[in-house]
Amino acid sequence: MKKGTIKQILLITDGCSNKGEDPAATAALANQQGITVNVIGIMEDFHTEESEGLQEVEEIALSGGGVSQLVYKQSLSQTVQMVTKQAMTQTLQGFVNKELKQILGSEQSMEDLDPEKRGEIMEVVEDMGETCDLEVLVLLDTSASMADKLETVKEALIDLSLSLNARIGRNRFSIFSFPGKRKDMEKVFDWSPRLDSISTIFPKLTSGGITPTGPAIREAMYQFGKKSLLRSFRDDEAGLEEA
Amino acid sequence: MMKQDWKKHDSEIRPGMVVEGKWHHKKYLIKKKLGAGAIGSVYLCDVNGSPAALKISDNSTSMTVEVNVLKSLEKVQGSRLGPYLLDVDDWTSPLGTKYAFYVMEYLKGEALGPFIHQHGREWIGVFMIQLLEDLNKLHQSGWVFGDLKTENLMVIQTPPRLRWVDVGGTTQIGRAIKEYTEFYDRGYWGMGTRRAEPSYDLFAFVMVFLHVYYPKRFEKGGNPEATLMRKLNEVKALTPYRHVLKKALTGKYTSSSDMKKELVQVLQRFQQQKQTRTQTRKKTKTSKPAAALELGGMTFLALGYYLLSLLF
Structure with missing residues (x-):
């Protein structure tokens, strides 16, 4: 039997989009395709959590079925891996909840079960999280204001790969930046099981002025299922298969 | 997200409140806050006159995972590695927030x-x-x-x-x-x-x-x-x-x-x-x-x- 694959877009940005369609709408579209959209909003030291530009962050993750978190760049590493893992659990739990409703009927969900049964189910969810395959597409905002944060982002991504590669399940990562030179989005790093080698690529990232977040998410959707991945995704509707 | 969780705990759970379990119906009188972690807060509470530590959070998933760990540690023979687990339950606050909590031995x-x-x-x-x-x-x-x-x-x-x-x-x-x-x-x-x-x-x-x-x-x-x-x-x-x-x-x-x-x-x-x-x-x-x-x-x-x- 084949283990399931979880597909995630990890959007890292520091402000709001200013070109093209509403990113929350494209995130909803991605979610329908079985891709979870997680968003990390990097705050400047003078920002508060209520900052206007960063409200978009929560909206995108909400309609993308993912997790969002605002952080100062100092705690980026821990946040990136926490958000990724949390979203995995959330996806798996959603899947388990759906199954539970089919078995138990009506509006039963995990919260309605007594703590003992819930514990047994969480054990299954944890097992799945440890063993499932994971694809993370990092969508990196490289607009001008991000320039001084890219070094921290690079470290956080290497750290993410370290965390996820400690799992039993397989991982694949790719990195795309937006805005691209000619397009809305540009490939920085092709699908690979590790991110250790990104150090050489990062200094080359040039930053542009516009932030086409919506179009970039739409583009990113199509990057899943390319090349060797095609086979594993063809029969994969909800982004997850029963193991 | 997490920061908001903490705020919620701070405003809703206060010394003097009674937390009553939905499933096992045990009552815990909150005495004081002992600390807050990544998931939830820990309070000193009183149950039938003896002290205990109560950890509470609105993140039921993470709490369940922690309880599973405590339970498996209790299975380690011949030693007491973690705090002793006394109760696991749910509680709905007067404001309607659903919490998961567990009670463990109070280590001073x-x-x-x-x-x-x-x-x-x-x-x-x-x-x-x-x-x-x-x-x-x-x-x-x-x-x-x-x-x-x-x-x-x-x-x-x-x-x-x-x-x-x-x-x-x-x-x-x-x-x-x-x-x-x-x-x-x-x-x-x-x-x-x-x-x-x-x-x-x-x-x-x-x-x-x-x-x-x-x-x-x-x-x-x-x-x-x-x-x-x-x-x-x-x-x-x-x-x-x-x-x-x-x-x-x-x-x-x-x-x-x-x-x-x-x-x-x-x-x-x-x-x-x-x-x-x-x-x-x-x-x-x-x-x-x-x-x-x-x-x-x-x-x-x-x-x-x-x-x-x-x-x-």
Whole structure:
């Protein structure tokens, strides 16, 4: 039997989009395709959590079925891996909840079960999280204001790969930046099981002025299922298969 | 997200409130807040006149995962590694927020750093051996502590014993470490993976004792390994154990019992050194009695505890 694959877009940005369609709408579209959209909003030291530009962050993750978190760049590493893992659990739990409703009927969900049964189910969810395959597409905002944060982002991504590669399940990562030179989005790093080698690529990232977040998410959707991945995704509707 | 969770706890749960379980109907009178972690807050509460610690959070998933860990630790035979679990239940607040909570034994004690600074460095060897004993039991039963850090340990009386107060990061061997704190994480220092294996805990073990002498922690710098070694060399109180601790930092020990064996040897060597020094002193009367006494005390205590632990 084949283990399931979880597909995630990890959007890292520091402000709001200013070109093209509403990113929350494209995130909803991605979610329908079985891709979870997680968003990390990097705050400047003078920002508060209520900052206007960063409200978009929560909206995108909400309609993308993912997790969002605002952080100062100092705690980026821990946040990136926490958000990724949390979203995995959330996806798996959603899947388990759906199954539970089919078995138990009506509006039963995990919260309605007594703590003992819930514990047994969480054990299954944890097992799945440890063993499932994971694809993370990092969508990196490289607009001008991000320039001084890219070094921290690079470290956080290497750290993410370290965390996820400690799992039993397989991982694949790719990195795309937006805005691209000619397009809305540009490939920085092709699908690979590790991110250790990104150090050489990062200094080359040039930053542009516009932030086409919506179009970039739409583009990113199509990057899943390319090349060797095609086979594993063809029969994969909800982004997850029963193991 | 998490910050908002904390705010919610702060505003909703106050001393004097009664939390009543939805499933088991037990009542807990909240006395005071003991602390807040990544997931939820811990309160001192009163149940039928006796104190207990109650951890509560609106993140039911994470709480369930923690309870699972506590339950599996209770299955480790013949020892009490984590706090004893008393009850697991749900509660809906007057404002309608759904909470998950669990109640555990209330451990009252002192933080490791202050204890050592107050009672003397001869306790270092004692606690090292106690901690290695416990880790060995845990590792033998297929688990790794994961988030081993000073804040998750406490010295309880009497006799003084190092106990684990928060075991939320405990992970099955071979899996990805569930929870970690950068300063104690070998991955952060570029000195290994985040896979749960005994050597992961042994790295954090060294950081625990370093943290006692660097309460404000320190930056990793351009060469993290060199930084660690330098910081270790600079702590005089750790000089006797330096060789063993360095081996643990670089992942040379594959089991906690190997490390314990070498640590016991170190302590025995002191016993001998102490004896020779005492003899020399009798002849010349010029040696440093304080140092000899200290080393002797350290060895005696540590060996005593080691022998005691063998009985259980």
